[in-house]
Structures are given as C-alpha cells and as structure tokens.
Amino acid sequence: MFQRFSGNDGSLMNQTIRVRFAPSPTGKLHIGGARTALYNWAFARKNGGSFVLRIEDTDTERSTPENTAQIIRSLRWLGLSWDEGPDAGGSYGPYLQSERTAVYAAVLEQLKARGRVYPCFCTPEELEARREAAQAEKRYSGYDRSCRALSEAEVAERLARGTAHTWRLKLPLDRKTVDFDDLVFGQISVPMEQLDDFILLRTDGTPTYNFVVCVDDAQMRISHVIRGDDHLSNTPKQILVYEAMDTPPPAFAHLSMILGADGKRLSKRHGAASVEDWREEGYLSDALVNYLALLGWSLDGETSIMSRATLTSHFSLARVSRNPAVFDPEKLAWMNQVYLKALGASAFVDAWEPYLVHDGLATAGDIAERRAWFEAVYPLVVERIHTLGEVDEKTAYLFGGGTVALDEESVEKCLEPEGSLAILEAALALLGDEALCWDAEALEATLRTIPELLGLKPRQVFQALRVAVCGNRVSLPLFESMVLLGRDACVERLERAREFAG
Numbered sequence: 001m002f003q004r005f006s007g008n009d010g011s012l013m014n015q016t017i018r019v020r021f022a023p024s025p026t027g028k029l030h031i032g033g034a035r036t037a038l039y040n041w042a043f044a045r046k047n048g049g050s051f052v053l054r055i056e057d058t059d060t061e062r063s064t065p066e067n068t069a070q071i072i073r074s075l076r077w078l079g080l081s082w083d084e085g086p087d088a089g090g091s092y093g094p095y096l097q098s099e100r101t102a103v104y105a106a107v108l109e110q111l112k113a114r115g116r117v118y119p120c121f122c123t124p125e126e127l128e129a130r131r132e133a134a135q136a137e138k139r140y141s142g143y144d145r146s147c148r149a150l151s152e153a154e155v156a157e158r159l160a161r162g163t164a165h166t167w168r169l170k171l172p173l174d175r176k177t178v179d180f181d182d183l184v185f186g187q188i189s190v191p192m193e194q195l196d197d198f199i200l201l202r203t204d205g206t207p208t209y210n211f212v213v214c215v216d217d218a219q220m221r222i223s224h225v226i227r228g229d230d231h232l233s234n235t236p237k238q239i240l241v242y243e244a245m246d247t248p249p250p251a252f253a254h255l256s257m258i259l260g261a262d263g264k265r266l267s268k269r270h271g272a273a274s275v276e277d278w279r280e281e282g283y284l285s286d287a288l289v290n291y292l293a294l295l296g297w298s299l300d301g302e303t304s305i306m307s308r309a310t311l312t313s314h315f316s317l318a319r320v321s322r323n324p325a326v327f328d329p330e331k332l333a334w335m336n337q338v339y340l341k342a343l344g345a346s347a348f349v350d351a352w353e354p355y356l357v358h359d360g361l362a363t364a365g366d367i368a369e370r371r372a373w374f375e376a377v378y379p380l381v382v383e384r385i386h387t388l389g390e391v392d393e394k395t396a397y398l399f400g401g402g403t404v405a406l407d408e409e410s411v412e413k414c415l416e417p418e419g420s421l422a423i424l425e426a427a428l429a430l431l432g433d434e435a436l437c438w439d440a441e442a443l444e445a446t447l448r449t450i451p452e453l454l455g456l457k458p459r460q461v462f463q464a465l466r467v468a469v470c471g472n473r474v475s476l477p478l479f480e481s482m483v484l485l486g487r488d489a490c491v492e493r494l495e496r497a498r499e500f501a502g
C-alpha cells in the first residue's frame with residue numbers, strides 16, 4: 001500500500017512502509033526488545049505498512065530454535081502480529097538468517113566484481129599487535145588497510161594458495177563524513193577517521209552482522225529501521241555498505257535505551273526483565289503493552305491508559321523521546337491493577353486459573369463447577385493486588401474447608417489475649433442460629449453485637465474472629481470471606497481456634 005509520508009517522520013513521500021523487528025534468538029525477549037517490536041508494529045499499523053519478523057540467528061553458538069520459539073510466543077502474547085516472518089511466510093523470505101547464506105554469498109560476489117571489497121590476509125595476532133602499538137601511541141587503532149595495498153598478482157597468488165583471509169569493505173578515501181538524519185536523534189555526522197575497512201566476511205566464511213543486516217533490509221525492502229540506540233554506532237557503517245551495494249539506505253530511527261531507577265541500563269538486577277518473566281509474575285499483556293508504549297513515546301504527554309487501538313492510530317516517531325526512559329516497576333504495577341480492575345470477574349477467573357492450578361488450590365474442573373464462587377472472589381481481591389501472581393497468596397485461606405493455617409504472630413497478638421475464648425464462644429452461639437441468613441450484611445449485623453455483649457473493643461473482637469476464620473490478622477474483608485467459606489467451614493474454624501484462645 002502506498003502512503004503519503006511526510007512531516008516530522010522523515011521526508012519519504014509516496015513510499016511503502018515496511019519495518020522489521022530483527023531479534024537475535026540468544027535469549028528471551030527482553031523489555032527493550034519488546035518495546036522495539038511494539039514501536040515497529042505500531043508504526044506499521046498506523047501507516048498501513050507491513051511489519052516483518054526476521055530472526056537473526058547467525059550466531060550459531062548462542063542462537064537456539066527454543067529461543068526463537070520463545071520470542072515468537074512472547075510477541076504473540078503481547079498481541080503483536082506480523083505480516084511476514086518465519087512462520088507467516090511472505091514474498092521476501094526466508095526470514096531466518098541461517099537460511100539466507102546463499103543470498104549473502106551472492107551479494108559478496110557482486111561486491112567483489114565491482115571492486116568494493118578486498119581480501120585481508122592479516123592474522124589475528126598481527127592485527128592485535130598493530131592495534132596495541134597504535135593504542136600505545138594514541139593513534140587510531142582501526143585496521144591500517146595494509147592488505148588494500150597488495151597488488152592484484154599478490155592477491156591472486158595468496159588466494160590460489162588458500163591463505164586464510166577475511167573480506168573487508170573498501171571505504172571511500174576521498175570522503176570526510178558519513179551523514180544521516182535519524183528520525184529520533186536528528187542530524188548525525190560521523191567523521192570517516194573513526195571508521196575502518198571493516199570485515200564483511202570472516203575467515204571461516206561467515207558474514208558479519210553489519211553486512212547481513214544491510215543485505216536483508218535491502219532485499220526485504222525495509223523502508224524504516226527502528227531499533228535500539230545500541231546500534232547507532234553501526235549505522236554509519238551500514239550506510240557505507242548500502243553505498244557499496246548501490247542501494248539507497250532505509251530511514252533510521254534509534255530508540256533510547258531503557259534505564260533502571262539507579263540510572264543503569266535495565267537488566268536482570270532490576271528484577272524481571274523478560275516478557276516471559278512479567279507474564280509469569282501475573283502482568284496482563286494489555287498492561288505491559290500500554291506501559292511499554294509510554295516508555296519513550298507519549299500520546300499527548302498526559303494520557304497514561306490507552307488501548308492498542310489508540311496506540312496504532314496515533315503512534316508517530318516524532319513523539320519518540322531521545323532521552324533514555326526510566327523503567328518504573330511501581331508504575332507498571334499500578335497500570336496492571338488498572339487493567340485487572342477493568343477485566344471483570346469472568347475474564348479475571350480465566351486469567352487466574354493457571355495460577356490456581358499451578359499452586360494446587362483448585363483444578364480446572366473445580367473452577368468450571370464452582371465458577372460463581374471464583375468470580376465472587378474477584379471484587380474482594382482485585383483492590384488488594386497488582387498482579388495475578390499475588391492472588392493465590394491473598395486467597396489461600398479461602399480454600400481448605402474447616403481448617404486454616406494460623407499465622408503465629410497473629411495468634412499471639414489477637415487470639416492469645418484474654419477475652420478471645422469468650423469472643424469465639426459468642427460467635428459460635430450466634431452463628432449456630434439456623435435462621436441466620438448467610439450473607440455479609442446479616443453476618444455483620446449479628447457479629448457486631450459481640451463487643452457490647454462482652455464489653456470489649458470492636459477491634460479486639462473482629463481481629464480475634466478474623467484470625468480464627470482467616471488465619472491472619474490481615475485478610476480480605478471478614479464478612480465476605482465468611483460468606484465464601486460457608487457456615488460449616490466457619491464454625492469448624494472457630495471451634496478449632498478455641499484451643500489457642502486466651
């Protein structure tokens with residue numbers, strides 16, 4: 001589809017928008033990668049373009065099919081969809097770099113034929129020694145281009161002998177700078193002195209990242225490269241590769257890194273870092289997407305809760321910030337609660353189910369059979385949690401029928417003091433009334449008579465009852481908990497608690 005494309009997002013007009021997310025499957029999908037994927041997706045959707053997933057699995061030692069599968073699962077869970085990719089197909093595949101070896105070899109042959117690359121026979125030891133010497137003399141320590149000066153005959157002779165070699169890009173020597181207009185960082189100019197004739201093909205025949213990324217982006221007709229700013233220093237090199245290939249480069253937009261609260265680059269030290277970790281902790285994908293959307297971009301500087309649809313209808317690179325974003329777990333937790341509150345009881349129970357099953361509190365069968373009971377827990381618990389992972393701990397006392405694990409400190413503070421036995425007996429007597437309606441209002445009205453009856457403070461009475469019934473002095477609301485537990489379980493718990501009561 002053709003888009004009229006202008007303004008702050010670049011000067012490309014009437015261009016097909018094609019963007020890609022190109023993860024290396026060397027681990028799980030991290031927050032930074034997820035944000036890059038999200039911005040690419042939102043940019044494509046906003047502009048009626050295509051979003052391509054390309055797996056950069058050339059690092060055969062660290063890339064695994066499991067990681068690829070995991071990354072795809074995480075992207076799907078986030079609700080991102082791609083138009084082309086290893087699983088989706090498309091006209092510009094294959095989309096796994098490991099299956100594109102022949103493509104890279106063919107482009108290298110073209111570059112050789114056009115005299116844009118040369119073989120370098122320097123050994124790693126020679127290169128290292130020269131680098132050290134240059135550093136000691138505080139000279140530029142990049143490759144000194146010695147093999148660029150070899151005669152044709154000498155090159156042919158060494159190649160014929162099978163001398164180990166790399167292939168390096170011939171940088172233009174008459175040029176002063178490489179310039180590009182980054183759509184986030186603005187005009188960037190890099191002096192050529194800072195660049196050397198870098199390697200496109202290693203001694204073992206494998207192509208380098210800076211080479212394959214250009215071949216792929218060119219062949220896949222990528223219009224905009226949106227990626228982390230850790231690649232900013234690669235961009236001038238890639239522009240030189242495009243020039244050597246005689247292909248116009250795509251537009252570039254680099255995204256500032258994500259920092260932890262301590263100002264350091266976000267990593268495992270800051271807690272959960274991968275999308276998988278957040279999912280397991282019980283964050284909702286809608287909340288995570290919403291949070292990531294705002295980690296470096298804003299709709300209007302104010303709106304904090306927004307759907308994917310709002311994001312895809314408003315996303316623009318012009319509103320991406322060049323300042324590093326600070327990851328704030330508390331804000332994410334707050335946002336997750338907002339989404340949990342908006343879920344409604346039925347969707348909440350669906351989302352809670354895997355946790356219940358995992359923690360052995362209920363089976364899928366129990367949940368299906370007593371659906372209304374589980375849904376009734378929702379309004380009580382949702383105000384008191386920020387993640388699904390916290391629900392089981394907060395509600396565990398509602399399972400287990402007539403027995404409940406008693407928290408030692410709560411017993412000591414609230415059950416052992418004198419008067420508790422009388423409280424429990426009074427409650428048992430009142431609850432024994434068969435005519436008592438078992439709902440929260442009736443229970444409250446009935447049990448509220450105990451303080452006066454015994455001449456005790458309401459706080460003491462209800463804390464003792466709470467510990468007896470819920471096992472802890474902190475719990476969901478007492479009367480609603482009693483309704484959920486049912487009469488028999490409550491009576492049994494009160495009876496058992498007598499043993500500890502003072």
Ligand code: GLU
Nearest residue numbers: 022023024056213227231
């Ligand atoms: N595979 C690279 C990475 O995971 C991405 C390269 C790019 O976006 O140009 O960092």
